[in-house]
Amino acid sequence: MTALRIKPALLQLHSIVGLTAALILSLIGLTGAIMSFEDEIQAGLNAALAHVAPRAEAPLAPAALIARLQADPDIGKVSAITLSRDPAAAVRVRFARNTDGGRPSSLLVDPYDGRVLGEPRGEEFFATVRRLHRWLLLPGDGNGAGRQITGAAALGLVVLLITGVVLRWPRRATSAKAWLKPQFGLGGRGLHRSLHSVVGTWVLPVYLIMALTGLSYSYAWYKDGLTWLLAPAATPMPGKAARGRSEADTQAKPLALDLVWATLRDQVGDRFAVMQLTLPAGAGTMVRVRTWPSEGHDGRRDEFRIDGTTGRLTTAERYADGTFGERVLARILDIHRGSILGWPGQLLFMLAAALMPLFAVTGVLLYLSRRRLRRRAPQPTVQLVPGE
Incomplete structure (x- = not known):
């Protein structure tokens, strides 16, 4: 199949996916931009x-x-x-x-x-924005349809990025000007096309990172695939099965948090900036503890599980001991929002996310203008040969 036949098919695919996912992607982008500096905003408010x-x-x-x-x-x-x-x-x-x-x-x-x-202050607001970003506020939260819809939108974004690059591939592919310089002197359809394609090229790497990392929060098969690719030797944490049996079969027992604290002091001492203790739900006895080396709650954390009745350390997962792939998996959220690059990365990802509605608007305008041009195109005339 020649390029002349491929590009119209890709344009059709690009248009269908874009029109279908435009509203969802715009919503995801705007809510993601709002949450980019959530920790800093809440720290300032409180x-x-x-x-x-x-x-x-x-x-x-x-x-x-x-x-x-x-x-x-x-x-x-x-x-x-x-x-x-x-x-x-x-x-x-x-x-x-x-x-x-x-x-x-x-x-x-x-x-x-x-x-x-x-x-x-601000906690309920950001909790609502997060549910909107991840699950569209649909019933069931992570177990409902919203998770599948946002996952499908992320897959659609990958399709849009790939087809968009192919469709706008310039004749001078090595020219940075052809790829990156918008034509603000144009008007109407020309301006819309320039904004849609050139600005899209600017943010393409960011959107690709967002989509590929965001998919791990929507699909278990995708997350399992990432784990297999980046940390093939990873196995379920020791004691996980035993913990499940303990929590399911044991009656509720009083927790000896003083023993838990003593174990933590022995394991961590003062080598942390922030510590979070999560108590077991129901009749469980396992206390989960996370420690961070700095005030920012990023993926560089150590995690411990301690029996709340005996103070016995069950598992200890230290970030510094992980392989490169395990560290990448631990920081998947930091990669998703750009914070792994510090505040400049957060700002870059925030601006890119906030630009998502631009592509929805310009994409719709380009689609409508194509429809108008097709309707105005002169119909071919049929000339009969004498005797037919």
Whole structure:
């Protein structure tokens, strides 16, 4: 098949996929841009509320802090606490879901006496934006149709990127000007085409990274394939099966969080900036602990699982001990949003995500203009030969 036959077919495919996914991709792009600096925005909104006056005495241990909170009948069941080594930082406490499926708002707590400081600002807003970004606010959240729709949109974006490059391949393919210089002097269809193709070339690498990493959050087969490719020797964490049996077959037991804390101090000491303890749900006994070397919650974290009744360390996964592929998998979210490159990468990815509606609008305008041009094209006349 010649190029003259391939390009019309690719244009048709590009148009169909673009028109189908335009709205979803625009929504995903805008919500992703909003979340790009979520941590920094929330830190600014809660700067005063999350600050406490350092004291001479040591902060409460997690067991004592949780006990004081649970003594208040108006406070729900604690599901996780996040504490900092900064003596002036408040502790963030999350709660388990209610019987109706809703989750109470987090609380900021004084680490020295357990006094509730208030609810962090902006949390509910960003939680809603995140659900919109990942699941389109459809019922079922990660188990509903929204996850499949956003995954299909990410696959569609890959198709758009590939067909878009082929369709605009210039005769002078080695010319940077032909690829990267927009023609702002044009108007109408010419300007729309220039913006759609040239700006699309600018952001193509970013969109490709976003799509290929985002697919791991939608499809288990894709995530398994990435794991096989990057970390073929990876196996399920030791103790995972045993943990499942323990949580399913054992009646609820009181947690000895003082033993958990002692094990953590032995394993981690003061070699962390932020620590998050997630308590087991239901009748489980396994406490999950994550530690970060810096204030930013990125993929460079160590993770431990400790039996909450005995304090026995079950698993320890340290980022520094992982292979290159395992580190890439651990930082897939940082790659997805560009934060692996620091704040310049975050800014670049944010701007690229915010530009997504531009391609939806210009793509629709180009499609409509093609339809008009086809309708205006003169129909071929039929001339009869004498005697026919």
